[in-house]
Amino acid sequence: MLVSALIIFAVFLLIFGLVVFFDVRKAKKHNQKYHFGRAVTAFLLLLPATLFAFFFVLLPILYSLGYGFTDYYLTKPNATEFVGFDNFKAAFEEIAEGGDLAKAIKNTAIFVVVVVPLQIGLALLLALFCNNKNRGTVIFKVCFFAPVTVSLAVTAYLWKEILTGSETGLMNQFLALFGIPAQDFLRNDDTAMLWIVVASAWQGCGFQMLIFLSALTGIRKELYEAARMDGCNAFQRFLRVTLPGLKPTLVYIVITVFIGACRIMVQPYLMINVYADRNITISYYMYEQVFTSYRVGYSSAVAFLMTIFIGTITLIQRKFLGEKKR
Amino acid sequence: MKKGLLLLALTTLTLVSCGGGNSTEQEKDASGNTIVKIMFHVNKTTAEGKAYQKRIEAFNNAYKEEKIKAVPRFEARTSDNKFEQTLINMKVEGTLPDIITFDAPNCASYAYAEILSDISGQISQDERNDFLSLNEYNGKVYGLPIQESSAGFYYNKNLFARAGVDVSGYTVDNPWTFDQFKAVCQQLKNSGITPVDMRITATGDETATYLLYSFIHAAGGDFVSKDGFTATGHFNSAETKSGFSYLASLISSGYTSYAIGPTDFFNGTVGMYLSSGWTIDEFRDYTTNFPDRNSWGLLPYPQGTAKASATGSWSYGVTDNGVADKSATYKLLKWMSSAESTTVVTNATGMIPSRKSCNPTYEVGSAEWVLLEQLSKTGKERPATVCYPKFSQCFGRIIDSLSKSNLSEIIDGQTNELQKLLNERK
Numbered sequence: 001m002l003v004s005a006l007i008i009f010a011v012f013l014l015i016f017g018l019v020v021f022f023d024v025r026k027a028k029k030h031n032q033k034y035h036f037g038r039a040v041t042a043f044l045l046l047l048p049a050t051l052f053a054f055f056f057v058l059l060p061i062l063y064s065l066g067y068g069f070t071d072y073y074l075t076k077p078n079a080t081e082f083v084g085f086d087n088f089k090a091a092f093e094e095i096a097e098g099g100d101l102a103k104a105i106k107n108t109a110i111f112v113v114v115v116v117p118l119q120i121g122l123a124l125l126l127a128l129f130c131n132n133k134n135r136g137t138v139i140f141k142v143c144f145f146a147p148v149t150v151s152l153a154v155t156a157y158l159w160k161e162i163l164t165g166s167e168t169g170l171m172n173q174f175l176a177l178f179g180i181p182a183q184d185f186l187r188n189d190d191t192a193m194l195w196i197v198v199a200s201a202w203q204g205c206g207f208q209m210l211i212f213l214s215a216l217t218g219i220r221k222e223l224y225e226a227a228r229m230d231g232c233n234a235f236q237r238f239l240r241v242t243l244p245g246l247k248p249t250l251v252y253i254v255i256t257v258f259i260g261a262c263r264i265m266v267q268p269y270l271m272i273n274v275y276a277d278r279n280i281t282i283s284y285y286m287y288e289q290v291f292t293s294y295r296v297g298y299s300s301a302v303a304f305l306m307t308i309f310i311g312t313i314t315l316i317q318r319k320f321l322g323e324k325k326r
Numbered sequence: 327m328k329k330g331l332l333l334l335a336l337t338t339l340t341l342v343s344c345g346g347g348n349s350t351e352q353e354k355d356a357s358g359n360t361i362v363k364i365m366f367h368v369n370k371t372t373a374e375g376k377a378y379q380k381r382i383e384a385f386n387n388a389y390k391e392e393k394i395k396a397v398p399r400f401e402a403r404t405s406d407n408k409f410e411q412t413l414i415n416m417k418v419e420g421t422l423p424d425i426i427t428f429d430a431p432n433c434a435s436y437a438y439a440e441i442l443s444d445i446s447g448q449i450s451q452d453e454r455n456d457f458l459s460l461n462e463y464n465g466k467v468y469g470l471p472i473q474e475s476s477a478g479f480y481y482n483k484n485l486f487a488r489a490g491v492d493v494s495g496y497t498v499d500n501p502w503t504f505d506q507f508k509a510v511c512q513q514l515k516n517s518g519i520t521p522v523d524m525r526i527t528a529t530g531d532e533t534a535t536y537l538l539y540s541f542i543h544a545a546g547g548d549f550v551s552k553d554g555f556t557a558t559g560h561f562n563s564a565e566t567k568s569g570f571s572y573l574a575s576l577i578s579s580g581y582t583s584y585a586i587g588p589t590d591f592f593n594g595t596v597g598m599y600l601s602s603g604w605t606i607d608e609f610r611d612y613t614t615n616f617p618d619r620n621s622w623g624l625l626p627y628p629q630g631t632a633k634a635s636a637t638g639s640w641s642y643g644v645t646d647n648g649v650a651d652k653s654a655t656y657k658l659l660k661w662m663s664s665a666e667s668t669t670v671v672t673n674a675t676g677m678i679p680s681r682k683s684c685n686p687t688y689e690v691g692s693a694e695w696v697l698l699e700q701l702s703k704t705g706k707e708r709p710a711t712v713c714y715p716k717f718s719q720c721f722g723r724i725i726d727s728l729s730k731s732n733l734s735e736i737i738d739g740q741t742n743e744l745q746k747l748l749n750e751r752k
Binding site (some may be wrong): 288293 | 384409411414417418439440441529530576584585587621677715716719722723726727743748750
């Protein structure tokens with residue numbers, strides 16, 4: 001542990017040294033003087049955040065990569081052996097065979113594709129609705145934000161009770177009013193994940209609503225007045241003024257909601273009382289691999305692949321949604 | 327720059343060297359007492375928790391002179407297997423207590439994972455003979471049962487009378503057949519009563535596996551080979567599949583469903599309820615529909631091509647926590663697994679004592695008597711495999727899929743999943 005941490009730390013310092021080296025070269029190329037003292041000051045100022053990022057972000061990722069090449073069994077770390085690319089190979093085989101990992105990817109993809117636009121769209125609508133100075137608005141803001149403050153476990157159980165398949169379930173009692181027979185919403189392979197999406201979007205959108213609200217207050221009123229004078233209707237004002245004004249916030253929200261959605265686990269785990277085809281997500285799969293099968297090495301390989309995937313998609317999102325360089 | 331680098335290096339060294347190694351000395355308190363830590367799977371406010379607490383206090387009084395003190399920890403087992411995860415986390419962190427209680431079917435898995443240690447040398451031949459069963463793996467003893475269990479079908483006598491169903495002839499020696507079980511269900515269904523809660527939704531923890539695995543044995547099937555490393559050809563054999571198909575047919579015939587609520591039987595809307603001995607006490611909370619013991623009865627498991635019923639409960643195990651001298655730990659183990667402690671605990675739980683010397687006396691024909699009779703005559707243990715948690719998960723997934731048309735494929739898929747993991751452990 002100590003030796004590997006020191007090696008990783010040495011690599012980290014090497015990278016830092018290389019950055020300084022290339023900065024010096026760049027400065028020379030542009031005939032600028034390189035202020036080494038300023039670089040050291042900057043380095044020291046960045047040190048706390050860098051250490052935090054190193055120990056809590058970079059190191060776990062590197063360890064995850066390292067463990068991915070071993071047969072690390074959860075309760076027998078001392079018996080760990082290097083197995084090369086076996087775990088990565090096993091993960092791809094599992095996907096090719098249509099095993100649990102393939103199901104997890106499919107479910108996670110469905111969740112991400114639906115929840116990201118739904119949650120962000122809902123948050124934006126709520127923000128637009130609350131973005132006025134009417135007296136009652138604050139009550140709506142509190143109501144819309146309230147689910148964010150409740151624990152995920154509590155809301156998952158709440159939705160489980162609402163959607164339970166028995167005739168005493170809240171949703172089934174509501175449907176019974178219209179003569180519709182009881183439905184087992186969370187047992188249906190086709191709809192279970194969509195109900196998880198609804199529960200997640202309901203809980204999460206309040207937080208994004210607040211961020212949108214704060215961004216909306218930053219859009220200058222003059223722009224709306226000018227648009228009005230130019231004859232723009234409400235929709236055109238939203239399209240031409242509001243949306244461009246929200247773009248930086250929107251990029252941030254899309255990226256954070258996307259990353260959060262990729263890691264979905266609590267709701268599928270708690271709302272559906274079994275590890276089944278309809279609720280396995282990638283995070284849930286990794287969790288089960290560790291706690292049921294004790295396969296830390298394999299799970300680490302999957303975790304690393306997931307990190308690479310999320311990182312790649314995030315970079316693509318930034319490229320397509322990000323601000324154009326001036 | 328140099329100072330910065332030095333600071334960075336020192337911080338790294340400090341942080342990465344924070345983790346401590348495992349102690350090999352038994353912990354002692356300020357008064358010089360040797361501390362023996364024991365972790366129970368129940369809340370200390372329950373009747374079972376109080377019984378453990380009582381025995382721990384008695385131990386501490388008895389061993390005051392020897393300066394041994396037992397310190398209990400109560401980590402209630404919830405429906406999401408939190409107790410098992412806590413155990414695993416403790417093993418990883420190196421903080422395992424000296425003794426744990428564990429669900430007996432996990433014995434092989436915990437022994438393989440080095441959570442439990444071999445206690446074969448601590449059990450005399452007389453003691454071996456006194457226990458109804460021992461928790462063994464690879465010919466070594468890893469656990470001493472606290473209590474034993476059996477399960478059966480609790481039935482609502484009023485609903486049965488309303489439907490004109492007579493089950494008086496079905497006993498452990500002369501159990502009903504799979505077909506007779508269905509015939510009773512049909513009679514109940516004809517009277518507008520939901521026939522049976524087979525507990526097919528209790529797949530979030532071990533409950534569904536515990537209550538339903540014996541149906542597979544009764545159908546002539548099994549789960550893994552004797553050495554516990556081959557699932558293919560066992561878990562997906564024709565007999566095993568026919569057992570699962572029988573359970574599936576109970577759903578397709580409308581005798582049971584996933585929509586039955588957990589208290590529907592107690593609220594008087596379901597005729598039968600598959601459960602274990604712990605349910606006997608639960609009737610006290612439902613006096614409207616079950617005012618006394620004559621308002622309900624208990625029927626044994628139905629038989630298919632063979633007789634089989636659920637067994638297994640919780641056991642004591644000594645952990646592999648790196649403590650070299652376990653003499654104090656073994657004293658506490660002996661105390662807690664003694665006939666006296668077993669009697670105190672089983673009186674509180676209503677379960678069957680794990681020792682013959684406890685000699686429980688139940689009224690002939692009572693629910694407890696039926697359970698004891700069934701345990702001794704048709705009890706069949708859950709499979710002993712180092713991948714038991716995975717097996718239980720696979721079993722639960724099949725139970726969750728009983729209403730699907732491709733059940734056979736699902737059984738093959740789960741067998742494949744289990745076999746892949748078993749191959750890694752070979």
